[in-house]
Amino acid sequence: MPQVSPALSRRRSPSEILAPLARPxxxxxxxxxxxxxAFEPGVADCARYVAGNQGKRLRPALGLLSARACDGRPLDEAEEPLLRACAIVEMVHIATLVHDDIMDGASLRRSRLTAGAKWGKEISVLLGDCLFAQALVLAASFPTPEVCRRVAGAANLVCTGEILQTQRRFDLKLSVEEYLRIIEMKTGALFALAAELGAQQGGANAERAAAFADFGRLLGTAYQVYDDCLDLVGAEKEIGKSLGADLREGKLTLPVLLLLREVQDSEHHLVSSILLNEHATGRALLLDFLRKHDAIRAAAQRAREILRQAASRLDRCPSTPAHQALAETVAYLDEEMAELK
Amino acid sequence: MPQVSPALSRRRSPSEILAPLARPxxxxxxxxxxxxxAFEPGVADCARYVAGNQGKRLRPALGLLSARACDGRPLDEAEEPLLRACAIVEMVHIATLVHDDIMDGASLRRSRLTAGAKWGKEISVLLGDCLFAQALVLAASFPTPEVCRRVAGAANLVCTGEILQTQRRFDLKLSVEEYLRIIEMKTGALFALAAELGAQQGGANAERAAAFADFGRLLGTAYQVYDDCLDLVGAEKEIGKSLGADLREGKLTLPVLLLLREVQDSEHHLVSSILLNEHATGRALLLDFLRKHDAIRAAAQRAREILRQAASRLDRCPSTPAHQALAETVAYLDEEMAELK
Incomplete structure (x- = not known):
């Protein structure tokens, strides 16, 4: 795990760690x-609504920190091309959320009506398309087509990951490796993009930019495992969404995949039938099994290993405030995961 | 109208005109x-299915002809970058069709099941996204970001046009100018892109490429008016889709907008109620009104004017087989439109 200096041994919250990024x-x-x-008036209102639904802006924060970790400049500085690169990643992310909500038939996101609930699925499909297209217009404003290639490639991976996930719903034969590959595409790709574009804007050479891309990919993957665990054992008010959604939608996540490998015979039969949504009280029953076989802890353990790999990618980075913030974020996540059970 | 040489005065069908393009x-x-x-196996099957639904390949044909009209090379030649540019435009088009079909809840396209009917709307939304993203990856393989900028910009216009169209369904206050602006975005933008990218690949300078973009935009707009007329008066077997779809979906097209300007008092009231889908026998009644007030012919006349503007953009083009084919295509469409009533 990355070294955290003694002065920082009191664990800081992400909002404290990221406070210096307030201005950027x-x-x-x-x-x-x-x-x-810049959109047509009728479209601009819709776009502002979905883009204004704040979110955590994790990907832009990662992009900003990656740039400053590479050039050592103060955390509260962000030049226009860097902001543009971060905005591109976030706009692609917002576009995928708009489409996600249509697919899930979700009516609320972060306590606000989704685009689909407000304007219907027709407008929402097109709105997501518009946001994605506008992100690519922005990407094409960089001097070389490299940014476009990366952005379009990452978007392709995200959608591919989501298609594979959708195709494998309720598929009890899904392997742990397949699951990890899917979330690496679905979530890791945009984290990788944010870190890579940020590093490039911070003047990183190809090797360092690739290391940051790897860092982002692994961080995003670990974060997704964590998020998937929270869907099963999180506190509803904390994570701001209804629990057990993955279970209802047939998304088999790491804890249940690990559980499936542990249980045998009649237990296997019962767990399988819960995962196939054949039990009204499925979630409570499943939680008993997950705890009995320590599957949440095992999943968190796997995520912590991935986090450790992520941290190792930044080993050769000079120690800067941005590097420290990245290391602290990793350490924070690691501790959160250590507490999952 | 463009000059058609005496030897060609027997009207050739589009398939005859475009026959030399068979190889490209x-x-x-x-x-x-x-x-x-190149997609993941699970995605590749879906992509091949929707991409293989042939279609008329109008946009690639326009791109190929535009290139050869600029460089005068034989029609049956197409170098890789030109094919790539044409494929990009068609892939964006296919992506928009996949999303269109979801929005319309369509189950058939060109007599085959739509992606939505085959795999559900989740996969279809994502499949459209993947195709679009892959088109942009291809666009980023050109040496400058210019192609990306054009492709993303055109995609943005297409989706914006579709959003505006969706927002204005059943809106009897839609003006003719607003309708024309919407279809210019929705259909004109990809025709413009095909012609412009084609011309650029044929070595056109900025001025000539812009003239081809204008030609494509106007051609696409006129074609959309024609298509909208056919939705009302076409023969079902010829156009391969069910008639009156626009009427059912509340899409107000040029003939009905022109009709609305002609009718008064009780007729206006009745036509309005038909357009608001308040009559079971709406389409038959509406056709009577359209014919009584000559509104189909008036719409076709407007489309022919747009076609004339399109043709004028190629006035300064040297006479080549490709230019001749473009002029013949325009003349063919013009005659088809002249016959509408």
Missing amino acids: LAGLERFIHAQCD | LAGLERFIHAQCD
Whole structure:
């Protein structure tokens, strides 16, 4: 795990760690808002609504920190091309959320009506397309087609991961490796993109930019495992969404895949039938099994290993405030995961 | 109207006009097929299915002819970058069709099951996204970001046009100018892109490429008016789709917008109620009104004017077999439109 200096041994929350990014992140909001203004009036209102649903802006924060970890400049500085790169990643992310909500038939996201609930699925499909297209227009404003290639490639991976996940719903034969590959595409790809584009804007050479891409990919993958665990054992108010959604939708996540490998005979039969949504009280029953076989802890353990790999990618990075913030974020996540059971 | 040489005064069908493109268009099919193969196995099958639903390949044909009209090379020649540019445009088009079918809840396209009917809307939304993203990956393989910018910009326009169209369904206050602007975005943008990218690949300078973009935009707009007329008065077997779909979906097209300007008082009231889908026998009644007020012919006349503007954009083009084919296509469409009533 990355070294955390003694002065920081009191664990800081992500909002404390990321506080120095307040100014660049405010700039990011203005940038994204201005992009929405560029749409036709009827479309701009919709775009502002979905883009304004804040979210955690994890990917832009990762992009900003990656840039500053490479060039050592102060954390509260962010030049226009860097903000643009971060905005591109976030706009692709927002576009995928808009489409996700249509697919899930979700009516709420972060306590607000989804685009689909507000304007119907027709507008929402097209709105996601518009946001994605506008992100690519922005990507094409860089001097070389490299940014476009990376952005389009990452978007392709995200959608491919989601297609594979959808195709494998309720498929009890899904292996742990297949699951990890799917979430690496679905979530890791945009984290990788944010870190890579950020590093490039921070002047990283190809080797260092690739290391940051790897860091982002592994961090995103570990984060997705964590998120999948929370869907089973999180506190509803904390994570701001209804629990057990994956179970209802037939998404088999790491804890249940590990559980399936542990249980045998009649237990295997019962767990399988719960996962196939054949039990009204499925979630409570499943939680008993997950705890009996320590499957949540085993999944978190796997995520922590991935996190460790992520951290190792930044080993050769000079120690800067940004590097420290990345290391602290990793350490924070690691401790959160250590507490899961 | 463009001059058609005496030897060609017997009107040739589009398939005769475009016959010399058989080889490049076969190359295009192979190219698109190979792009589908590049997806993950589970996605590749879906992509091949929707991409293989042939369609008329109007946009690639326009791109090929535009290139050869600029460089004067034989019609049956198509170098790889030109095929790639044409494939990009067609892949964006296919992606929009996949999303269109979801929005319309359509179960058949060109007599085959739609992606939505085959795999559900989840997979279809993502499949459209994947195809679009892959088109952008291809666009980023050109040496400058210019192609990406154009492709993403055109995709943005297409989706914006579709959003505006969706928002204005059943809106009897939609003006003719607004309708024309919407279809210019929805259909004109990809025709413009095909012609412009084709011209660029044929070595056109900026001025000539812009003239081809205008030609494509106007041609696409006129074609969409024609298609909208056919939705009302076409023969079901000829156009391969069920008639009156626009009426059912509340899409107000040029003939009905022109009709609305002609009718008064009780007629206006009745036509309005038909357009708002308040009559079981709406389509038959509406056709009577359209014919009584000559509104189909008036719409076709407007489309022919747009076609004339399109043709004028190629006035300064040297006479080549490709230019001749474009002029003949325009003349063919013009005669088809002249026959509408």
